[in-house]
Amino acid sequence: MLTPAPLNRKRLLNTRGWTFLIVLAAIAVGVPYLNATGALPDYAVSLIGKYLCFALLAIALDLLWGYCGILSLGHGAFFALGGYAMGMHLMREIGDRGVYANPDLPDFMVFLNWQELPWFWWGFDLFWFAAVMALFVPGLLAFVFGWFAFRSRVTGVYLSIITQAMTYALMLAFFRNEMGFGGNNGLTDFKDVLGFDLQSQDTRIGLMVLSTLAVALGFLICRAVVISKAGKVIVGIRDSESRMRFLGYRVEGYKLFVFVLSAMLAGLAGALYTPQVGIINPGEFSPANSIEIVIWVAIGGRGTLVGAAIGAVLIAAAKTLLTGLYPEAWLFVLGGIFVFVTIFMPRGVLGAWDSMIDEMWHTRGMDPRERRLAA
Amino acid sequence: MVRVFRSLVIIAGLFQMMMLGPSYGQTSDEGTLRAEMARLAGADFDGIADVVTSLASIGDPEAAPLLRALRGGDIYWRKSDRLVVRAEKIPGRLLRLFDPLTGETLEDVKKRTIKKVKVNNTLRRSIDTALGTLTLRSPDRATRLDAAGQVFRNRDPATLPALDAALVDEADAQIAGIMRDARAAILLNDATADPAETRSAIERMVARGDPAARNILAGLDTRDPTLAAAAQDGIAAIDRSLRLWGYAQNIWQGLSLGSVLLLAAIGLAITFGVMGVINMAHGELVMIGAYTTFAVQEVIRASAPGLFDMSLFIAAPLAFLVAGLVGICIERGVVRFLYGRPLETLLATWGVSLILQQAVRSIFGPNNREVGNPSFMSGAFELGGLTITWNRLWIILFALAVFVFLLFVMKRTMLGLQMRAVTQNRAMAANMGIRTGWVDAMTFGLGAGIAGLAGVALSQIDNVSPNLGQSYIVDSFMVVVFGGAGNLWGALAGAFTLGIANKFLEPFSGAVLAKVLVLIFIILFIQKRPRGLFALKGRAVEG
Numbered sequence: 001m002l003t004p005a006p007l008n009r010k011r012l013l014n015t016r017g018w019t020f021l022i023v024l025a026a027i028a029v030g031v032p033y034l035n036a037t038g039a040l041p042d043y044a045v046s047l048i049g050k051y052l053c054f055a056l057l058a059i060a061l062d063l064l065w066g067y068c069g070i071l072s073l074g075h076g077a078f079f080a081l082g083g084y085a086m087g088m089h090l091m092r093e094i095g096d097r098g099v100y101a102n103p104d105l106p107d108f109m110v111f112l113n114w115q116e117l118p119w120f121w122w123g124f125d126l127f128w129f130a131a132v133m134a135l136f137v138p139g140l141l142a143f144v145f146g147w148f149a150f151r152s153r154v155t156g157v158y159l160s161i162i163t164q165a166m167t168y169a170l171m172l173a174f175f176r177n178e179m180g181f182g183g184n185n186g187l188t189d190f191k192d193v194l195g196f197d198l199q200s201q202d203t204r205i206g207l208m209v210l211s212t213l214a215v216a217l218g219f220l221i222c223r224a225v226v227i228s229k230a231g232k233v234i235v236g237i238r239d240s241e242s243r244m245r246f247l248g249y250r251v252e253g254y255k256l257f258v259f260v261l262s263a264m265l266a267g268l269a270g271a272l273y274t275p276q277v278g279i280i281n282p283g284e285f286s287p288a289n290s291i292e293i294v295i296w297v298a299i300g301g302r303g304t305l306v307g308a309a310i311g312a313v314l315i316a317a318a319k320t321l322l323t324g325l326y327p328e329a330w331l332f333v334l335g336g337i338f339v340f341v342t343i344f345m346p347r348g349v350l351g352a353w354d355s356m357i358d359e360m361w362h363t364r365g366m367d368p369r370e371r372r373l374a375a
Numbered sequence: 376m377v378r379v380f381r382s383l384v385i386i387a388g389l390f391q392m393m394m395l396g397p398s399y400g401q402t403s404d405e406g407t408l409r410a411e412m413a414r415l416a417g418a419d420f421d422g423i424a425d426v427v428t429s430l431a432s433i434g435d436p437e438a439a440p441l442l443r444a445l446r447g448g449d450i451y452w453r454k455s456d457r458l459v460v461r462a463e464k465i466p467g468r469l470l471r472l473f474d475p476l477t478g479e480t481l482e483d484v485k486k487r488t489i490k491k492v493k494v495n496n497t498l499r500r501s502i503d504t505a506l507g508t509l510t511l512r513s514p515d516r517a518t519r520l521d522a523a524g525q526v527f528r529n530r531d532p533a534t535l536p537a538l539d540a541a542l543v544d545e546a547d548a549q550i551a552g553i554m555r556d557a558r559a560a561i562l563l564n565d566a567t568a569d570p571a572e573t574r575s576a577i578e579r580m581v582a583r584g585d586p587a588a589r590n591i592l593a594g595l596d597t598r599d600p601t602l603a604a605a606a607q608d609g610i611a612a613i614d615r616s617l618r619l620w621g622y623a624q625n626i627w628q629g630l631s632l633g634s635v636l637l638l639a640a641i642g643l644a645i646t647f648g649v650m651g652v653i654n655m656a657h658g659e660l661v662m663i664g665a666y667t668t669f670a671v672q673e674v675i676r677a678s679a680p681g682l683f684d685m686s687l688f689i690a691a692p693l694a695f696l697v698a699g700l701v702g703i704c705i706e707r708g709v710v711r712f713l714y715g716r717p718l719e720t721l722l723a724t725w726g727v728s729l730i731l732q733q734a735v736r737s738i739f740g741p742n743n744r745e746v747g748n749p750s751f752m753s754g755a756f757e758l759g760g761l762t763i764t765w766n767r768l769w770i771i772l773f774a775l776a777v778f779v780f781l782l783f784v785m786k787r788t789m790l791g792l793q794m795r796a797v798t799q800n801r802a803m804a805a806n807m808g809i810r811t812g813w814v815d816a817m818t819f820g821l822g823a824g825i826a827g828l829a830g831v832a833l834s835q836i837d838n839v840s841p842n843l844g845q846s847y848i849v850d851s852f853m854v855v856v857f858g859g860a861g862n863l864w865g866a867l868a869g870a871f872t873l874g875i876a877n878k879f880l881e882p883f884s885g886a887v888l889a890k891v892l893v894l895i896f897i898i899l900f901i902q903k904r905p906r907g908l909f910a911l912k913g914r915a916v917e918g
Contacts, residue, residue, distance in 0.1 A: 071718045145898075152902040157653055157717045161852050162898050168849045169894035172887050287849060291725055298722060331733035338726020342719040343712050 010227040017223060020306045021216055027052075028212040032205045042201055046276050047320065049208035051313045053273040056211070056218045058296040058312035059305050060265035063222040065294070066303035067231065068258045069238030071156075074163030075266050076290035077170050078138035080280065082267030084174075085137055087187035087280040088121060089130030090198075094191050107189070108182045118180045127194055134271035135264045142263030143256065150252040150259075155241065164287050171285035186281025193275050204276065211272050215309065218265045222305050225261065234258055295334070299341050301348025310349060408438055408476060415445075415459050415492050416452035423498055431505035431537060439509045441475040446502045450475060451489040462489060504529050508537035511554070512544065519550050527557035530564040530591070556583055560591050573602055581609040585760065589613045620760030625878045631767040633874025634774035637867060638832050639847040640854035641778060642825035644866040647855050649798050650818055652710055653721040656728035657851065658844025659735075660823045663701060664694035664830020665839045666735060669744045684749040687831060694827035701731075702823020706816045714815075728844070736841040746834040770832045777828055782863055784821065794818050853897050859907025868908055873897075 013021070031048055034040040061075050096103040100110040105117060123129040145166060149159055177183035196203040225231050233254055236244045245251050274280045283289070292315070300311025315337070322330045345352055411433070414426050427445075430438045444450050444461045451462045453472075460472040460481060470489065472481040494502070507525035510518050526534055538558055545551040559576035562568045568576075577595075580588040592613070595606045639661060646654045654660075668690040675686050682689075705727055713720045748766055755764040785791040793814045796804040805811050830843075837843060850873075858869025873893060880889035901907075 071721075148899070148902045152905055154901055154905045157721065158856060158901065158905060160718065160721065161653075161856055162901055165849060165853060165894050165898060169891045169898075172894075173891050176885075176887055288845075291722075294722060295726075328733070328737055331729045331736075335726040335729030335733070338729065339709055339723050342723040342726070343709065346719065 012220070012223055012227060016304075016306055017219070020219065020309070024212045024216050028209045031208060035201070035205065042204070045201070045208050046204050049204065049211045049276040050273065051316050052208065052211035052215050053269045053276070054293075054296065054312040054316050055309035056215045056269040056272070057266050057293055058300065058308035059215070059218050059222055060262045060269065061293050062297045062300075062302055062305055062308035063225065063265075064258055064262040065297060066305070066308070067226055067238060068234045068255060069241075070255060070259065071160045071294065072163045072259075072262075073160045073287065073290050073294065074165075074167035075262070075293050076287075077167035077285055078142060078263040078266035079270040079273070079293075080170075080174075080282075080284035081138045081141065082134040082270030083274040083280040083284060084181060084187065084270075085124075085130050085134035085267070086271040086274045087190075088124040088181075089127060090190035090193060090275060091187050092121075092125040093193060094189065097191055098189070106182075106187075108177075108185065109180070112177060114180075120180065131271065134267050138263040138267035138270075139260050142260045146256045146259040147252075150255045164290065167285050167290050168287050171282050171287075174282035174285060182281070184282070186279055186283075187274075188279040188281075190275065190278060198275055198278065207272065207276050211276070214268055214272055218268065219305055219309070221261070221265070225258070226305070230254060230257070292334075295338055295341070297348075299337060299345075299348055301350030301352075304348070304350045307348050307350035314349075405437070405476070407433060408435060408441075411438075412441060412459050412475065413457070415450065416457040417490075418492070420493075420495060420498060423492065423494065424501060427498065427501050427505050428533070431508050431534070436509050436513050437476060439506060439513075440478065442502050442506050442509065444475055445492065445494060446499055446506075448491065448494060450492040452492060453484075453489050455488065459492070460489065500529075501531075504531045504534055508534045508541070511537065511541035516547060516550070519545075519547070520553070523550050523553040523557055527553060527560050527587075530557075530560045532561055532565040535561050535565075555579065556588075563591055563595050566596055570599055570602060573597065573599075574605060577602070577605050577609050581612050584613050584616050586617065589617070617760070623759075624761055625882075626875060627761055627763065629875030629878035630771055630871060631874070632877055633871035634771040635833065635836070636847075636850055636854050636874055637774045637870035638770075638777065638829035639826075640851035640858075640870055641774075641781060641863065641866050642822040642829065643851050643855050644858070644863055645781070645822035645825065646819055647852075648859075648862060648866070649794060650815065650822075651717065652714075652819070653717055653724065654705075654710075654819075654822070655721055655725040655848065656705060656731060656844075657822075657826055658846075658848035659728045659731040660698045660702060660826035660844070661830040661833060661847060662735060662839075662841065662844040663698045663731070664827030665746070665834040665837075665843055666739060666744070666830070667694040667697050667827065668831050668834040669739070669746050669839055672747060683747070684751065686747075687749055687752075687835075691828060691831050694831045695824040696827075698827025698830065699820040699824030702826075703816050703820040705823070706819035710819065711812070711815070732841050732844070739841075741841060743838040743840045746839050748835055752835060766835050770835065773828075773832050777825060778863065778867060781821075781825065785863065790814070790817055790821075853894065855907075857897050857900060857907055859904075862907075865908050 027048065031040060031045060035042065035045050057075065057079050060078075061072065064070050064072055064075075091106045094106065098107040098110075100107050102110045105114060109117070124133070145163075149162065154162065173179055174181055174186075175184055181187065190198050192198050193203070196206065198204075225234070233244065233249055236247075236249075237251055237254060241251055270280075270284075293312075296312040296315050297308045298311070299315060300309065301307030315334075318333065319330060322333060341348065347354070408430070411426050411429055415423060418426065423445075427442065430442060441450070441461075449461050449463065450459060451470075451472075452459050459475060461475040461478075462470040462472050465471045465483065468486070469483045470486055471483050472489070473479060474481060503525070507522050507529060510522035511526065513519050513522065526538055535558070538554060538561070542551065542554045542558065545554060556579060559579035562572050562576040563580065577592065580592050589610055592606045592609050595603070597603055597606070639658075642660070643654065643657050646652050646657065668687070671690040671693060672683070672686045675682050675689070705724065709723050709727060710720055713723060752766040752769055755762050757763075785794065793804070793809050794817075796807070796809060797811050797814045797818075801811055804814075833843065833847075837846075854866060854869040854873060857873060858865030858867070876896070877889050877893050880892055883889075884892060
């Protein structure tokens, strides 16, 4: 007999959430320690930092796709815009240490024979301004785009395709030299940030630790949204949008909120990514990149947040490993994962794990639904 | 001894000329040419210019090799007897001497025994003019055509007599037309020309109506106010017609781009529009079609080069079959399990696209592959102020033919009927005894086969590389979304609208920005009509 469990108020951090935070803390402490003892090579620290940025990006997309049902194929655009905002600040930090030693203009502008700084570069010599812009610009784009799209009820596949068109259009635009963002080459040759040398190992460790904090923060924010009352509405929209509308909810407002929040988190991930990788270029806008983010979430298990982070790290690590060892095989593997996961593991790694646990409980005589509700 | 030999050669040359009879065009005594040529020995620049002018006025095409060699700095004269010769370097620090007119080999000498006839830039220009007039009477049509164009460009009043003489004999209407244009251009360059003639020359230029004619009119230097006014009117008229031709060119290029988009998108209109399946591997099916063409051409090159012009006719059905089979495999192997889950289908087919891309890269290599144009698809022709390339024209026709074929299949065949039935109500169709699974596979295969056909066409105008499909996928989705899913006419209207819009934007904004603007336009357009231009109405909408 199944007692109708009350729609339980979920805790901000369940067992899985705590585990995730503890693992993050272990990375933040353990990686610098292992690096100091020499067990972990220097480059691995930056690599882990990069994966953490991807994890944050995946969590952001999971909030949107896993909980609100909006599949954005253009999330790479928000990530890249955040990255560009930070990259612009880092370019300004170079000052007169560039190849052309021009104190007022970045190298590529001198090369293009520009006389003065374009208006959209104003203010980026201030760190706080760039940091705000890294969140604000993706947020604004998401707001404008989402406002138009959700108001006219563009949904499902149509929305996915126009988000893809959005990132594609941005990629084409950023490839142009006249845009004033370094064209093909993007922004690179960064020297330091807030006075810390980007080439030094200490700065890199600092950025990596900062990334773990950002992932933790992003996770907590998303988790807070999900367990809130609004979170229930959002899940309701995912499962049946028209029903929520008939119940009297302003569906557009909720969707817009999630879309903007998710874009800003993606922008944050991009802002942390640029200084660790040392370059940002228009390739980040490519539709293929955005769709890869989706597969991170799909493989980890959408609607789990933690799973998204796991998926991002797994795939990114596999990519690093395989492109190094068997460059030919990587696309076969990635393509195979896409097909395999969508057909055989629709709930991702964490979903499969949950089913396994459910099975175990079931054999011990407890109803899986009851157990899940109790969690 | 040498001298005797030389005389013999000359006599032989003369004899040969007599035997061949009078050459085409004005006949002149070879002696006259030789006398002029002899004056080159030791002449200063003015003297050489004099020779060039008189050779031009004799107007015998036989003098052309001499003038060409003179321009190239290959004419020398022998110190011993002041004979004018053409010299070529040969191994052993020697120079081989030839007769400049007949090309007969004379002897090999050391460099210090001969002296160069030097030319400067002014001379080179007048030699070009002279050559232009000389070759006006060449027996070879292409040479005459070139020469007439050359005279038109140089506009040297000195060439007028030779031009008039050539015009009398010219039988080819096209060449005669260019010669008359050239005559008008020369008159407009000559301030002393008769006003009545100048007026008719202006009319001739207006009738010609291209940018070169406009420049000639703009450069007209005349004191006569009525002539100046006529020239101004002429320029205005030319500008008007040029603008119109410019629009026509834009529309033509837009149609051309539209036909490419149509080919790439029309298969998608079936899988996405009719079946509601997002096939991200569509671009890769196009690529497979292009590589099939490549493979067919390789086989033909290796085994039956004579069939090369037929290669596309062999490749098209093959590409349809290969791409269609791959499509059916994708449907049966992947898509079948994901009906009703469009977002998952999208991801899975994206995975398939990655696998196909890498497979082609592993088999054929990552570089661009060379696919040749058969002879009927190369070259171009002029239509008024338009330049129309054959391959673009054929691709437009091909795209329309594919469109009509598809329309026929959908509306007039059993398969089409069943497809539409399954699309509208799957359960009911199944109850009526339609094998829905088989229809799904066939529909997907048809869409994929059409993508293969698109690949055959694209191989003629684009690089055949593993990335071929990627560059069209976003565009073709835009066409389908813009035109309205589920409607072939929507795809047609969408493709041509986007193609033409793109080409009209390009002159103002540049190619890349035009594309960006079109994408932004579509994103805004979707706000207004979320289901595209030709939206399906009724129950099918909430599928």
